[in-house]
Amino acid sequence: MGTLTARFRESTLARHLFLLGLGIIVVVLVTNQVADFDNYQLAQLGAYVCAAAGLTMLTGGNGQVSLGHAALMAIGGYTVALMQMRFTSHGVTGVWVLPVSLLIGTVVTAFAGAIFGVAAARLRGPYLAGATLALGVALPGITSHYSSFFKGDQGLFVPFDGPPSGLGANFTLQHWQAWISLFAGVITLFFLANLNRSAIGRHMRAVRDDEIASALCGLSVPRVQVGAF
């Protein structure tokens, strides 16, 4: 028993998996108790958790001040909306459709982040803040310009199936939304916590604290910075 707890304490993965499980249980219990509107607010909370966690890793963990995070959120949102519309127009339905869209949205946004990172790799401090602020403000302009594709200021209506019937008839839409969003938040935190404790996290913190020293130690500073983005 002693060695089991010792191994448990030493293994980061086991610790974080335990916290993940705890988080899922808490989410299920809380969303069961609260009213529909609160569930809707909890769903928004989950979305903000994902965004804030990502930005914490970028700015706090790697020292790059990025003010354009909203643009990345928009890219993810539009990707998911467009994927859902494609799926519906082709008549594909089922519970697995939404996770696939979310996954594709995440991958596309990761690519976009990498592109931002490459553009911003040479910039430091206030110049990076200025460039990312301009990026964050300018990107929505693309949606109004190509308004036939993006439906301009009114936005896209995202069709998605309601909760699966296996969960019972009392399971409202807001409850389902809260589940999706909070589970995504918890999973994101799990991945980022693991990343933070890993070699990649250490590289990022090294670049944040002293770029020249980390370059001398053999880290490719631009590669780490683009990776963080």
Place this chain on the structure above:
Amino acid sequence: MSRFIFLTFNGLSFGAIYAAVALALVLIWRTTRVLNFAQGAMAMATAYVALSVTQATGSYWLGFAAALVAGLGLGALIQVTAFRKAETMPPLNTIVIGVGLLILIEAVVGMVYGIGYRNFPASFSQQTFSLGNTSLFSRQDIFTVVSVLVLMLALAALLTWTPSGLRMRAAAFAPEVARLLGVRVGRMLTLGWALAGLVGALAGMLVIPSGLGLYPQAMDGVFVLGFTGAVVGGLESPVGAVVGGVSTGLVLSYASGYLGSDLTQLAALALLLVVLLAKPSGLFSGTQARRV
């Protein structure tokens, strides 16, 4: 061709305003190494002060003067309260404080004056003169460019030829040595912020009439573009701020004229990226010494 001329004058007029905002940002950056994110909100608040004074006294120019004085006061107040410890804070803290102040000022103004759009008159007629059938510029445009120019020249004269200006530059360049020589560094920093508030207030009074009216978020777009201008010109150089602001105004004007109004922000972004890819510290920056 006539369109080009009109767009050029339009761009110069707006460019003067972005140059003023950029100059205020560079003033604060050079003296206290703080990016003042609340610059636009401060300018908006002083415009509301002008509105109140004009409604109380019936005189437009009294309101204008009140806005400028309020800009001085607000700049000094913010430096003395929120940014007092700015030199010792990590840069991220100052950015967060600036953004927090932005949200706070907009919210307080919204609570006091309401969030509706207020009618805000321009200083002079906005009717454009025409030469033949090319419209050129209006009296308001001339007033904008001239007043920003006069203010910049006055600031430059203040900094170069007066004892106070010398003390300000000393306080910014070498604070410890300046303290040893009897310069009240804290007072000089407050003065720098007050002047930046004045410049911002002027920019606000000049640009708000050409927008949708006066409302709490009125200066947000102008601030972002002024910031772009400051970054393009290099945050270390006042001349760079002016050049950056004017070029931002020109690029935006040509983009809205030739490419359509949706893509103006993207054009500003493209200008920013092109300049920063070539010179990562802006157009007018020297090579920075790096501390190892």
